[in-house]
Amino acid sequence: MFVGEKIMNNDSHTFEITAENQPTLLERLLQVTRYRGFLVIEFNVLPCSDNRRLDIKLTVQDPDKANLSGDNGVQRLYNQLNKLFDVNHINIKQTSTLQCQA
Amino acid sequence: MNIQQKQTGACLTLKLLEQQGVSDIFGYPGGAIMPIYDAIYDSPIKHYLCRHEQGAAFAAVGYARASGRVGVCMATSGPGATNLLTGLADAMIDSIPIVAITGQVATKAMGSDGFQEVDIVGLSLACTKHCFQVKDISQLSAYLTKAFEIAQSGRPGPVLIDIPKDIQVSRIESSLELVQQSSQEEEVNMDHIQAAANLIDQADKPIMYVGGGLGMAGAVADLKHLNSRFQVPSVVTLKGLGCIHPTEPHYLGMLGMHGTKAANLAVQEADLLLVLGARFDDRVTGKLAEFAPNAKIVHMDIDPAEINKRKQADVSVVGDLKMTLPLLAKRVIGDTEKIKNWHQRCRQLIQQGQPEFDHDGDNIFAPELLFQLSGVLNEDAIVTTDVGQHQMWAAQTMHFNHPSQFITSSGLGTMGFGIPAAIGAQISAPKTQVVCVSGDGSFMMNVQELATIKRYQIPVKILLIDNSRLGMVRQWQELFFERRYSETDLSDNPDFVTLASAFNIKAKTITKKEEVSSSIQEMLNHPKAYLLHVKIEAMENVWPLVPPDTANHLMIEKTPLKSQVN
Numbered sequence: 001m002f003v004g005e006k007i008m009n010n011d012s013h014t015f016e017i018t019a020e021n022q023p024t025l026l027e028r029l030l031q032v033t034r035y036r037g038f039l040v041i042e043f044n045v046l047p048c049s050d051n052r053r054l055d056i057k058l059t060v061q062d063p064d065k066a067n068l069s070g071d072n073g074v075q076r077l078y079n080q081l082n083k084l085f086d087v088n089h090i091n092i093k094q095t096s097t098l099q100c101q102a
Numbered sequence: 103m104n105i106q107q108k109q110t111g112a113c114l115t116l117k118l119l120e121q122q123g124v125s126d127i128f129g130y131p132g133g134a135i136m137p138i139y140d141a142i143y144d145s146p147i148k149h150y151l152c153r154h155e156q157g158a159a160f161a162a163v164g165y166a167r168a169s170g171r172v173g174v175c176m177a178t179s180g181p182g183a184t185n186l187l188t189g190l191a192d193a194m195i196d197s198i199p200i201v202a203i204t205g206q207v208a209t210k211a212m213g214s215d216g217f218q219e220v221d222i223v224g225l226s227l228a229c230t231k232h233c234f235q236v237k238d239i240s241q242l243s244a245y246l247t248k249a250f251e252i253a254q255s256g257r258p259g260p261v262l263i264d265i266p267k268d269i270q271v272s273r274i275e276s277s278l279e280l281v282q283q284s285s286q287e288e289e290v291n292m293d294h295i296q297a298a299a300n301l302i303d304q305a306d307k308p309i310m311y312v313g314g315g316l317g318m319a320g321a322v323a324d325l326k327h328l329n330s331r332f333q334v335p336s337v338v339t340l341k342g343l344g345c346i347h348p349t350e351p352h353y354l355g356m357l358g359m360h361g362t363k364a365a366n367l368a369v370q371e372a373d374l375l376l377v378l379g380a381r382f383d384d385r386v387t388g389k390l391a392e393f394a395p396n397a398k399i400v401h402m403d404i405d406p407a408e409i410n411k412r413k414q415a416d417v418s419v420v421g422d423l424k425m426t427l428p429l430l431a432k433r434v435i436g437d438t439e440k441i442k443n444w445h446q447r448c449r450q451l452i453q454q455g456q457p458e459f460d461h462d463g464d465n466i467f468a469p470e471l472l473f474q475l476s477g478v479l480n481e482d483a484i485v486t487t488d489v490g491q492h493q494m495w496a497a498q499t500m501h502f503n504h505p506s507q508f509i510t511s512s513g514l515g516t517m518g519f520g521i522p523a524a525i526g527a528q529i530s531a532p533k534t535q536v537v538c539v540s541g542d543g544s545f546m547m548n549v550q551e552l553a554t555i556k557r558y559q560i561p562v563k564i565l566l567i568d569n570s571r572l573g574m575v576r577q578w579q580e581l582f583f584e585r586r587y588s589e590t591d592l593s594d595n596p597d598f599v600t601l602a603s604a605f606n607i608k609a610k611t612i613t614k615k616e617e618v619s620s621s622i623q624e625m626l627n628h629p630k631a632y633l634l635h636v637k638i639e640a641m642e643n644v645w646p647l648v649p650p651d652t653a654n655h656l657m658i659e660k661t662p663l664k665s666q667v668n
Contacts, residue, residue, distance in 0.1 A: 024223060024233060031227050072410055079407035085232040085252055 012041055013074045014093040017056040020086040021047065028084055029058060036077050039063050053088065111239045112137035112270040115203070116145040118246045124174050126150065126165065126529055128158040128522075132178025133218060135205025137270035150529060150558060153550035155182050157522040159189020160548070162200045164526030166193075167509045168484055168534075170320070172253050173526060176203040180218030183264075184225065188516060190260045191229035195513030196341065197318060199258035201249050202230075208268040209237060223264050231259030236266065239274045257405040258318060290421045290429060297417045298376075298400040299433035305374035305398070307444045308334045311357065311386075314341025314512065315379015315403055317505030319423035325378065328427065332436025335448040337365040339380055341512040344502030352448050355455075358386040359648045360494040364451035366646075366654040369394050371447070377401045379423055382412040383513070392653035402426055464614050468567050468638050469495045472539065475565065475622055476500035483535040484509060484527045488520035488544030491573035494644045496539045518547030524562040525554055535563075535626065542568040542595050552605040555631045563625050564607075564633040569640045570595055577643045581658075582650070593640075602633040609633035 019025050026045065033040055042059035058081075062073045074092065082090050109117070115138055119127070127149045131139040142149045152158040155177040162173030173193075177186050183204040193200045206212065207219045223235045232252045234245040242265070249261040302308055316325060322345055329336075335352035338345055346353050355362035357369055366388075369375070375397045380386070387393040390412060401408070401415035402423060409418040419426050438445075461467035472495050479485070485500060486509040487493040493510055502508045509527055511519040524538035545566055555562060576590040602609035608628060612621045612635070625634045646657040 023235065023237075024227060027224065028227055035228065072414070076407070076411055079409075079411075083405070083407055 011074075012059055012061045013077075014042075014057060014059040015078065015081065016091050016093045017054075017058060017081065017087060018048065018089040019054055019056060019084070020088065021052060021054045022086045025054065025084075025086045026056075028086070029056065029081065032080050032084065033058070033060055033077065036080055037062065037073070038077055057093070108273050108275050110137065110141070110271055110273055111236075111242055111265065112141040114239075114242055114274065114276050115246065115265065115270070116141045116147060118243060119147055119174065120145070122172070122247070122250045124172070127174045127176060128152050128161040128165070128526065129176035129203075130155050130158055130178070130182060132180075132182045132205065134179035134207055134267045135176060135182070135203075135265075135270070137267065138176065138203070138205065138265070150525070150554065152522065152525075153553045154548065155185030156188050156518065157525075157548050157551045157554065159186045159200070159202065160192070160516075160519050160522035161526035161529070161551075161554075162202075163189060163193050163196075163198050163519075164486060164509055164523030165530045166198050166200055166526075167523070168506055168527035169530035170506065171199075171530070172250055173198070173200040174203070175200065176205075178205045178218065179207055179222070180220045182218075183222040184220055186262075187225060187229060188514075190226060190262065192511055192514040192516045192519065193260040194229045194231065196314065196511070197258050198260065199253040200260045201253050202260060202262045204262060204264045205270070206235070206264045206266040209266045210268070212266065222262065226262045229260070230262050233262040233264070235264040236269050239269050239272045242269065242274075243276065257315075288421050288425060290426055291419065292429070294417055294419045295426065295429050296433055298402070298419055298430055299435075301374055301398055301400055301417055302334070302376060302430075303435050303437065306441060307372045307447075308374040308376060308441065309354075309368055309372040309397075310334050310336040310376045310378060311339075311369065311380055312336060312342040312345045312378045313339045313380025314505065316342060316345045316423055317379075319379060319404065321379075321423040321427050322504060324424065324427040324431070328431040328434070331431065332434055332438065333445070334376060334441075335368060335444065337361070337369060339383065339386055339512070340497055340510060342380065342505065343497060343508045344505035347503060348501045352445060354448060354452060356497055357654070358383075359388065360498065360644050360646065361648075361654070362455055362498070363646055363657060363659065364448070364455040366648070366657055367451055368448055369397075370653070370655040372397045375399045377403070377415075378427070379403055381408045387412070388648045388654040389651050402430070464616070466612065466615055466618060466636055466638050468492065468636070468642065469499045470615075471565075471567070471618055471636060472496050473499040474618060475537070475539075478622060478626065479537065480535045483507065483537060484524075484531065486510065486520045486524040486527060486536070486538045488538075488540040488547075489515045489517045489574075490541045490544060491569070491577065491642070491644050492539055492541040492544075492567040494574075495567075498644075517544040520544060521548050521551045521562075521564065522554075524564075525551060525560055528560050528562050529558075536561075537563045537565060537626075539565050539567065541573060542566065542570060542592055542598075543572040545598070546595075549601070552602065552607060555607065556605040559630065561628075561630050563628070563631070565625070566598055566633060566635045567638055568595065568598065568635060569638050569642065571640050573642075574644070576640075580641075580643070581647070598633065598635045602635075607631045607633055609635060611635040611637060613637045
């Protein structure tokens, strides 16, 4: 199966996250995203000016909305990411429908 | 106040634990944690040597659940650390505050696949609320203090702190600062409280669905207060048992897969669910789309991630129930007359589901046995269980005055939980009667902890219900797998009485109903540990049962045991 087939007609969501630059942070973000049923499309990490924190852009898609009962899957992922101890701030930057990439 | 002294990381660890009020630790030593065990040698903190790290983790869970304090367990690197993981996962899903301390190979050896090296921080990501790895001794104090704070704050959970061996032996001019817990005053959305109160007052058929979060919040008395003003009929989850006393007039019992018929039917008929510290677990809801189909939902929980996770709430109140429930109680008008017919309907459901234990024959019927046991336990007795049929029978038939009296692996459903959890509970409450209800499958999963009972002369009582089967799996094979009993026959179990005697634990086997009463008394009156081995019929099932992916009102009933409700 082409990756593009999975992406086609699915919404993508981008989270902007500011978080403490701790060794487990990135793994935790990815683990929570995977466990809650989302695929990572884009993951950008840059140090903040204070070098203590990271600015992260995480774009995900829900490949199987049926498993997440309803349209609030992204909100649920937001809630789970927001709980992480090292996450200082998070918001959902955008929601868009990706075009067919196959 | 600062205490300036140069000390090793190991000594500092123990001092920091003392500072957190830790008096008891459960663990097992090994190479990479030897400096900490050396420091334990001189510490006033009592260490309990369990005989497997999983036992240590469950003992910490039992300790935490019985006492409300943070449970602490420790293990060496590698296999010692991985053996803790099941306990951490159990604590994670049941929201239990524990701190796990693991030794690690020295920082210079990390990443080299050294002897007994495992990436425990990586492995624990999915089953801890947070984890730390100390890379420099200057981090130790802050990380350990933070670990306790995180474990207890908000929705509690397990925290792991991994300490490499060289950190344990390096010295620091430590500044042991007195702990200042950061207290965050929560802001409660009063508009949401008012909206919740309005929905409750508008409802004709309200019902409270109470989960483990209520007890964790210490809000049992607050619920009782609300109930004294306005008696909303109530149901509880497995972890909510004890939040409402079974003698409360409109209490319908446990809901869900093995819940009472009264509880499940009432929830299906309700027009409002007041959800208190519960999370719509699949074992509770049955087929989610058909769960409480006519009910509006008011969901109150400390964890915002639980709101709308499985079921959309009409009104949500995020916050500590200890704070939010009294606020709600003040806003609810509570017109009892308005729900008079609903009260009557609930009473009718309760009466239709009176427990009956008219089991034919001389053999022992486990639900009746547990009902009898419940009737003779002390008011403050603590019961732990393992997982399986015996667990459900205990939940259905036993009565508890407080949720901390029923310690069972709810979310993870971990066999092998009961004995070490009972050890932890007994150590936290030495004068309290502690009984572990176990099954023959579960018992063997952490049977090595009988050695811990022997070593510390822990007077726990073990009621071992033996059907020579993995009973719950066998039941499902009977009902849903065409009676193809694959790998569930345990008829070659060891002689449990002989096994117990090897650990100097007095034990006895009973097989007949007539032996039950006197044997329970003998067990409870025995001043030391005691194992009462109870043989029951192999093919007995737990009823009622909601089949998988089925609405709760379509439960199957096939037994005289119909309800737990008085």
